Amino acid sequence: MPQPLNMEKLGAAPKGRRAGRWPWAGRVTALDLDGDMLRVVQAVRRGGRARIVRYAASRIEGFDPAASPAERGRAVGETLRRLGVRARRVVLGIPRAQVMLRTLSLPPAEQPGEVAAMVHYQLARDLPFPAAEAIIDFTLQPVAGGPPTIEGESPALSEEGENALRVLAAVVKRELVRDYEELARAAGLKLAALGLRSHANVRCVELRRLEGGDRCVAMVSLRSDEVIFDVVLDGSLAFSRVGSVTLQAEPGDETGRRRMIADIVLEVVRGVHNYEGVEGHGAITRFFVAGCTGLEEELKEALRERFDVPAEVLDPVRLLGLKRIEGNGATGAQAAFGLALGALDPEGLPFDFLHPRRPPVRRDTRRLRVLAAATAGACLLFGLTVWRTVLVRRHQAVLAALQQELALANRNARAYRALSVQAATVRQWEQSRTPWLDHLALLSALLPPSPDLYVTSLSASGGNTLNLSVKVRTGEILNRIGDALREAGYEVKPSAITPVNDRYGYRFQAGLELAIPAGMSIDLARLEVPERPADDVSGSAELALETPVNEGTPAPAAASDSHAANSSPGAREVAGQTSPPPGTREKRNRFPGDGSAGNPTSRRYIEVKPSYRVVEPTPIGRSRGQDYREARRNGVPRVKPAPAGGSERRRFSLPENWSRLSPEERRALIERFRQQRERSRSAVSGQRKGGGR
Template identity: 25%
Template sequence: MDTFIVEAEEPAAALRAELDARQIPARTVALGLARAMVTVKPIELPAVGGELGDMVKFELDRHLPFPADDAPFDFLPLPAESEPGRGPAGERRVLVAAADRRVVDVALRLADGAKLRPVSITVAAHELLALVDAPRAQRVVWVHRAGDAADLLLVQDATLALSRSVPAGDAAQVVAEIRRSLALARWRGCDAVWVSGDGAAAPPAALAELGAPVGAPPWTARARRRLAVIEDEPRGARELALAVASGRGIRPLDLVPAAMKPRRLTRPQQLTAAALAVTVLLALAALLVPGLRDGRRLAGLNAEIGRIEPEVRRVRAVLGALERKRQLLATIDGLDAGAIRPLPVLRELTEILPNDAWLTTLALDTKGVELVGQAAAASTLIPLLENSPRLERVEFASPVTRGRDREQFRIRAAWEAAPAPRATPAGPPAPRARPGAVRP
């Protein structure tokens, strides 16, 4: 970061030329006004309902030395009074900064002439707070001298409570103005006095009369690195320029027109956006985590299946072979059970049929037997065959014909069904003992 001072009749053109000569690719500018050009004062608002901005705008006419109709302004709520009896109960206090419209227009024309887009218009001394680690729960008086003027900043709980511009010539006068500022801020004293700007290396001894330690501000590490670059005098104005350039985010008491303000999220909006982002992330996690967990479980199952798949194939092959052998065995058993055995049948027919009977054809099938032949008396064959334990329903399949000396017959008989096993009759039930009976 570099600092320089432009003094010319055409400051806009000179600023643009200086930026080009230093090869600084600046496109935007933060404008810092001198404290004496802006009215900054705390005002009290009644404790009634309503929009705070409208209430401040309504009260401006009584507090500004110029017309408030078109005056750019901004305000900052002040912390509640911690000391009893220092103000009416229930009132609200705000710190208002307002400037004449002509002052803001001159600053905007300067930025436009330098081909820069203004992002903020603030009091330069107010931006000093961006360079320090302000302590909490303390009241600090900051004296910054730039040329013949000294800017007084009253900081409470790291927040600006009041600012004034006073002559810097007489140290006693500066102390008197500090005491007056303490009264305006309703402070009974302060915890520390910081001195910066021109002559900060040797602060006036009169500041010790305030009863607080006097020293340099607690610059941040980044601020110390940037302040170390400043070697030329006067340091006061350069430190103010560095403070304005170091500001980030939403600047308090910003007088830039609303149409030119960059869109930035306020702290409540940032918290809301963060909560929304967390909600979206949780919803996505709720949707994705079960899928990821199921995917991992499925991958584990697939790996386990792949590991045991060869064994499963071998078991299936063994089961298939066993099933085929079982079916083959069942087929063999079925064939053996339902097969026709001709030899026993022929033996029995040989024993049953008389000697004068001759068979020319013997047909056996699963339903029965058919006999074709000749006999002296074919009708005598029916009862003989009926007495066979293998045959039943013996009858002539066709009429008997008479030959020369024999009768030709065609007999059909069915296989006798196997008798069903008889159920063994149950014995008589044992007599039930009567109560009180005595067994011998």
């Protein structure tokens, strides 16, 4: 069937609308439901032409037209299996009674898709149901003066004298399309296209190959429950009307047959009158009758007599050159043949309610700008996220390094805190400017001797305060101490006196808080220090060094006469001797006035035994550890155990003026002692070697 020009500009249609792009690629199965009769036609496209490969018809057992689409679909599928028809994708046609047709006259279109937009706009105002529930498709119709175009070629003059387009539009409900899809799905089929049954009839008229004078012909299709009157003008459907006539008569009932023929002719007359009211109609020059009701021959004669024009029965099997199979109802399968041939046309079905022409979606530039801005924002956000990730990773690496350093520093945190506390103590000591050592010397002079008073603790605070905890034998001693401290300038705040049972004879325990007033001065030269007991060995120090000495080897001379040895756990006294006994050395008291100075008959001797101890007398204000560390810093060697074999310990005694010696003098003194020790060791070693030989 020739199609109008510029069909591609009528509106946006899906790819499946054209046969060349359909999934079956040149093979189609068309189904036509006429009551309980199912007609099937299968066609293929070979060599650029459509060929019918099979056709069949059969009654559907147990078919109920009022049943649901799923039930009808299962019945159709069972019938197809009984016929041996294998099909996956099918084409169906909607009856004319379920479609609303409208002929429209539209102005020429300038842009593609404008015709579809105008058709949807005009029909939306006249629909008896909401436009959202409607599916609209259309096709162009030829007009006087040539085929229609949308660019003004071969213009047609309408009643208004303007260039116009004639459009035949068809409207169905969306719910009806869904029912046909459900029917095909229940039958195990895939609905590929949904056409108009009246337009399928028009496709069969083209098989007749009409002469040039037959521009406008009419076709009357007889079905079980309706009569369809279609008008074909210049090869295109121009008008269609359906009439409700029940074509059922008892066999041999001539009266009933004549009455049905009269009713059909009456419906045809009404259709002709309605068509004559259409703008641009043509004169009908021929009638075609199609169907398989048995009334086709009688109706042909009745139409020839009524309209005085040629009439004939349309037999698609004869026109296509197919082998006739009697009793298969092929004579009334014009709709199935038309659907199969139309689906294989290059342009596809003129009406396809499964893929209708739609107005092109208008591009909303504002929306596009918003989307572009959103895309740019998303890209920017993505870039910022990536950059943030890079920065976070860099900072995490720095954080990991700092945490590692912090972990290493935390290991020494205790030493750092101790050092900080010591530094704070030193700063506080410097800032207070209090002569604590002078006060300590003053307290040593003011407090009574240890048989009467024993100091258990002494502490100083930052507020120029001294706190003493003492044990005394009597309360009178505690009163005298308070008076003496007040006379010296202290502000005494005595605390509670607690009786104690001390094994050394101290009966009371008390605390004294001495506040040092500002401007208090101490004259150390005027202090009277009590004499020390006779058995006090403070003030001297002896360092025991390993020196193997043979009998008769003289010991090194002492640094001074005032340097003497201290009493040790291994010492014993020997009186009345003028020379030291074997294994001992002389020890003199360093304190004058004790009766031993200048008296050669009163001497004490110390027995020398191997020992690692550093015996250091502790003077006032100085500890033994301080003297020992000072000796180590000045190069005094560490004591090592004497080897077995008669070696003897020789002591190196620190002189009284050790603290006043310069470092060079100290090193010279120690070096002289080391040389003497080496000479002694060499002599002993030589004697051992000679005796061995």
